[in-house]
Amino acid sequence: MTRTNPRPTRRLLAFAVALTLAPLTACSAGSLGSSSDSDSGGKTTITWLTGVDETAQATAKSIVTAFEKANPDVTVKLDGKPAGADGDNLVKTRLQTGSMPDVFDYNSGSLFQQIAPEKNLTKLTGDDAVAKVDEAFDPQVSVGSDVYGVPYGTAFGGGVMYNKKVYDQLGLKVPTTWAEFVSNADAIKAAGKTAVIQTYGETWTAQLPILGDFHNVSAADQNWAKDYTANKKKYATDPVALAGFQHLQEIHDKGWENADFASAKVPDGMRMLADGDGVMYPILSGNITTLAAAAPDKVNDVGFFALPGSDAASNGLTAWFPNAVYIPNTTKDAKLTAAKKLLAFIASPAGCDAQSQASPPTGPYLVEGCTLPADVPQVTKDVQAYFDADKQSPALEFLSPVKGPNLEQLCVEVGSGITPAADAAKLYDQDVEKQAQQLGLAGW
Template sequence: MFKKLGSTATAILLAASLLAGCASSSGGESSGSEAAGEPASQASGASEESAGGKVEVEFFNQKPEISEIIAWGIEQFQAANPDIIVKETVVADSDQVLMSRMAANDTPDTFVIWPNNSWFGMVDAGYVMDITGADFLGNVQEAALTPFLREGKNYVVPISYNTSGVFYNKDMYEENGLSIPSTWPEMLENCEKLKAAGITPFTTGAQTESHTREVTQCFLPMMPHYDAFIADANAGTLDLSKEYGPEMKRMGEILYSMVQNSQNDVIGLSYEQTFADFATGKSAMLIDGSWSFPSITAANPDINLGFFPIPGDTAEDTRACAYAGDFSVSIAADTGVPDAAKAWAGFLTGEEFATYYAEHDGSISCIKSCEYTPEHMTYQAEIIASGNYKLNPDVYWTSASSTAFGAAVQTLYMSGDLDAFTAEWVDVFNTNQNE
């Protein structure tokens, strides 16, 4: 799961940083005046040494749910690199804090980031190190690096994919003679069989617009003319007279049919409670992202999980929704400890850490040498490996568009008004995407 800042906020904070003058950068000495996009460089070698000959690298972690995994990684890394200390930083509102620190010329040495429109703004403004040619990038799948190139250069280290779709209780499916549906009509047939057995098909929580949007976006790649739709949505030029117009209304029908096959009061169910309810057998399915695996298994370590993509109206329209970069790391361009920062980033691409991460996070790895695929993700991983997937739709949406889209879906869940939802959906992007 990734977060984003609106383009306006990004521009303001990055512009503010250019006025910061001689502010001290993270881990380094104060720099002189800097031109836009040209942060002061820091020398490696002796300048990296702190008191006692040890070097400290800050790791700004925007994924607090993986802190236990990171703690294990830090222990292993420091055992092999006794002269480097990695200090993890976890704060509330981390995306806002990161931007504020950039504006103050205090960018963390290394930081978890989700490559999206805001991150490209950081790159263009010169706050992210160009790591093109770094040896450790050879450990990363080319398919995971390519989407985030900027003018052919690398600025991020993708460690894991996230993917959105359907978690399902394999025991409930097997006990009721169900198979993975290849179309949405087949999905509804499964729902009817589950209800006949006294089982609620879906747990759906839509208490917050952010979670509603995260769940809903993984439906969109099933649209037959998805590429044309997403191009116009990103450009803020949606037009219902185009070929994707009828598909937008159909999408509303599908979303509402999910609600009709969920527990009562989807608006009242919190993000956290969805995991507990699904994990403890209150439903057979939960639509969410792969990042939810630790929360589900924390509620019930013994649950027998499977995972499959949201099915389309036809088998040809059934595609995975995935994002190479759920756990990604960038390095500050002006870090005072470049060699140590690169050593830490390189460690994260190693087979040992990548395998441990995949095993404990339940994600699909971007690292070539990692042979582990979580058992529940085997089917989804095969689809992604085949190339039959689309990038998460909201990667290039502004925060305003994301928020408005989630709110529009919440309204649909409460009203069931498909025509109103379709019209509002157009307004969401044509009004907000270019702000």
């Protein structure tokens, strides 16, 4: 990312990096400073709107440098947008006013649908720009059969980071059912270690047992997200969906969590995990960067597995997809040709390599022919394996715009033993109803 992530994902990763809400700046790949976008000397100049923070700029500059070397007839300039709601509003305003630069990156999934792609974006269906894009990504940037974007960054998963050394010491195997997870947690607790790390000092992390469990919900009912959006499914009344809340309560009731769960933050959890004092940590795999900062010499002692449900046969990963790069329909003629070349480069092995050089990948690239560097962390390799085996499905936010604002607070209450799982699920359904009505969704 720089991902202007709405909770839970795209907002969930906002926790990982402190993003600077700086004034808009324009820059080329090599230096800061404004410049005209006029074409001269047979070269076409296009502008790419991307995040203004350091990571976003470094990644875009790496891509632009490699792209301009392969395409000397095109110059790409970078324009910066702030993170969070300010950046989100900027994108919508520029699209509505016809002032969007030639290329821009933005969310995929349900938030992509909110920028009126059919009205504002250039269709890429059948174009070389999307020729190498993994079909798993297409639904995140499509309206009907029309595709509008290419992936930018890597996918990641919601599941459990675990200490592989402790697992080996205790003779444990990666669980593929919740019953096996329970057995492992009991064994870890009996060995005198924290079985399940919780870090409510950063309240978003309390949501993982629910959000990361959505693959299991979807596997039990492929229409669940559609019915949920239409007010036909509820967390409190669907046993499979309710299970995530119940699992969160079980973690507390069985005393599996660390004593300082109420105040601990993600770096604390990562240090505990790396040291083996805590053994399983429900978290987003993208937080491998926090682990690498907290314990760089122990990164590969940690692996990753999907949150298990009741059925081993359908065990798989709840996946969060990367942002995408789009072309507004105001980009025309030579600039449109150049913009499509840039998108085709981003969604190619050369584009993936350029991204990897700027920032180590935290999950798989959803582009044919792209491979992860050999030295990526074990967590990243484990997430890649779920994609390779086609044992993954999108997180709910990629399938539905419905998410109540109070989920993380309710999850903290359940995980702290304050509110029972069943009561919290009912409260969350009420929370969701208000939000769905604000969105004007049918059936609410």
